[in-house]
Amino acid sequence: MIIPVYRDIRALGALLAWLELEASGCETVVVDAGADPACEQLCARHGALWLAAQPCRGAQLNLGAAHARGDVLWFLHADAQPPPGAVAALRAAVEGGAAGGAFRFSLSAARGVMPRLIEHATALRAACGGMVYGDQGLFARREAFTACGGFADSGLFEEVPLVRALRRQGFILLSQPIAVSPRRWLRDGWWRGVLRNRALALAHLLGVPGPTLARWYRRPRPQQPIKE
Numbered sequence: 001m002i003i004p005v006y007r008d009i010r011a012l013g014a015l016l017a018w019l020e021l022e023a024s025g026c027e028t029v030v031v032d033a034g035a036d037p038a039c040e041q042l043c044a045r046h047g048a049l050w051l052a053a054q055p056c057r058g059a060q061l062n063l064g065a066a067h068a069r070g071d072v073l074w075f076l077h078a079d080a081q082p083p084p085g086a087v088a089a090l091r092a093a094v095e096g097g098a099a100g101g102a103f104r105f106s107l108s109a110a111r112g113v114m115p116r117l118i119e120h121a122t123a124l125r126a127a128c129g130g131m132v133y134g135d136q137g138l139f140a141r142r143e144a145f146t147a148c149g150g151f152a153d154s155g156l157f158e159e160v161p162l163v164r165a166l167r168r169q170g171f172i173l174l175s176q177p178i179a180v181s182p183r184r185w186l187r188d189g190w191w192r193g194v195l196r197n198r199a200l201a202l203a204h205l206l207g208v209p210g211p212t213l214a215r216w217y218r219r220p221r222p223q224q225p226i227k228e
Helices: 009-022 037-045 057-067 086-095 113-127 142-147 160-169 183-188 190-205 210-218
Strands: 002-005 029-032 049-052 072-074 100-107 139-141 171-180
Touching (some): 002 009, 002 057, 009 037, 029 057, 049 057, 072 086, 072 142, 086 100, 086 139, 086 171, 100 113, 100 160, 113 183, 113 190, 139 142
Parallel strands (some): 002 029, 029 049, 100 171
Antiparallel strands (some): 072 139, 100 139
16 A cells, blocks of 8 residues: 655554454555655555645655565555455456556445535446546556556656556446545635636646646635634
8 A cells, every 4th residue: 555645644643543344464655755754654654655745746656666575566545545455356367367447436434416416427428448547546566657657757747648558458447435635625615626627627638738737726716704
């Protein structure tokens, strides 16, 4: 398991605790772009390898893969909530011949029409051969990962070339859902978040460089008004 993190200790702690219970015996590598001593101490308590890195998610993921010793690489965001039996499902997929794959997208603790629409739209896009993104718990056999060139050295859409290459070698979308935190949508508003993500994806297709997209993505946004 390779986990890129940047100032997200609370979410990371919950994930590491889950991995200790559900994936005991598997290696965990945390690549910290904040070089936070508290993160290093947290990893030591959970038996995870801690690496310091520059704030670039693609570079973080590649660094973690270079230090990992396993034959199968599983890339998880720090706020991911994998489903029960995720490790067994992943192993079965790889042993069945898949070069790589991902889990079904879901939003954790989010209720209402918009969260469900986002989940269904994401599932439809993936089922129709569209892009699968890193928050869906991407995994790959090491030799396939290496042959595909790993992640792009960028801070956004770093998984796009890897997923496209893995699809040509054999990519499977598992039915089990991996829960993604809805905090970005709750912070920015559901419609604003959806439109922003689609605009960034379009800009990526038009050739806007990854570092520029990452700056746009992290640009401060107006806060949602608080209703009385």
